[in-house]
Amino acid sequence: MTEKPLYILAIESSCDDTAAALLQNEKVLSNVVARQAVHEEYGGVVPELASRAHQQNIVPVIDVALKKAGVERTQLSAVAFTQGPGLMGSLLVGSSFAKSMAMALQVPLIAVNHMQAHILAHFIDEEGYDKPTFPFLAMTISGGHTQIVKVNDYFDMEVIGETTDDAVGEAFDKSAKILGLPYPGGPLIDKYAKEGNPKAFAFTKPKVPGLDFSFSGLKTQILYFIQKNVAENPDFVAxxxxxxxxxIQYTIIKILMEKLKMAVAETGIKQVAIGGGVSANSGIRTALQEAEKKYGWKSYIPKFEYTTDNAAMIGIVGYHKYKKQMFNDSAVASKARIAL
Structure with missing residues (x-):
């Protein structure tokens, strides 16, 4: 007898993107994201403005996701949502809606860890994309996180290295701000880096023991470097x-790849997957592909749409949690900080 397909509605609202997706088992039927342009003039995400925009966006985004997927609300098997980590006001908008919808439809509610979702996004069914086998190493790099994780199973993950201060995405964005580039600046650094010489200016890599990272010192170094040179030549940046x-990009990628190389050596695991918003960076993708050839790794790089915050990755975790009957009741609380 053919198993009845599961239809998971997933909601992601951890930061400034309101996202909804519809999955049929491991296949994405729709993946809709409403971005918030309001933060650009402030040079970063304003939490209060983000939560207000989520309230405006969440109903139309979910409506579009259902229509694009061609799925009726009555067909839904469960509602999955981001529990954390993230901005509390933003998380509460998503969780409140998910709880109400699950209760109204009398279907299971599934709370999802945003960081687990970045890792398990590799298990979405996509033509032409391989899925990693356990165990594998995952490097999660985003505006708020930098981690190396040993993934033993879907819900058995061990953080073996992480940032001691700032995340890599913040290092990119703050460096861009120092250069006078608009927010979000990370993608612009990537764009301009393609036309530049990566060894034109040398920046010192921080000395951090083990598999941990630090980016605050590098940001300060870049700030002083720009201030010194602009004082001598006002047109230096231009x-x-x-x-x-x-x-800047060359230095950051070198830091990431050296730690990843150490992690492979220490664990003996040669399967390496990247995830999170910064994994959309073309330089990082190229470095990982080169390491695959040089060191005999097997690398897994997700589609661009599954790297930045999206609901499809929440849905795939929801699917695997549903199979294990890992459901939550309406008392489940959103958490700004939550361990992997």
């Missing part, structure tokens, strides 16, 4: 923008 961006 004249050297591509080379500066290439040098």
């Amino acid at each position: 004249q050297n923008r591509n080379d500066i961006c290439a040098s």
